[in-house]
Amino acid sequence: MRSQGIDVLNLGIGSPDLPPLTEVSKLLGEQSCLPDVHAYQSYVGIPELRNAFAAWYGRFFGVKLDPATEVLPLIGSKEESCTSP
Numbered sequence: 894m895r896s897q898g899i900d901v902l903n904l905g906i907g908s909p910d911l912p913p914l915t916e917v918s919k920l921l922g923e924q925s926c927l928p929d930v931h932a933y934q935s936y937v938g939i940p941e942l943r944n945a946f947a948a949w950y951g952r953f954f955g956v957k958l959d960p961a962t963e964v965l966p967l968i969g970s971k972e973e974s975c976t977s978p
Contacts, residue, residue: 937967 894901895927913921924930935944943960950958958964 936965936967938964943967 943964947958947960
């Protein structure tokens, strides 16, 4: 979105030192009251993300995955190293 000139506010991480603008808080409050904005996220993820995960997995582990049927970007997913005992 930024490459298209759209200003994006990342609410995912950080510890802000300033409160949000009053307009932002008001808009968030209004939007949160809409009946069609409450649902769990899709766990499928966008194709570009699944493709990137599958490509990384192929490079790192040498395993080919089908991004459409074998990759799910889930909360808590992380890289694990596999070592033999």
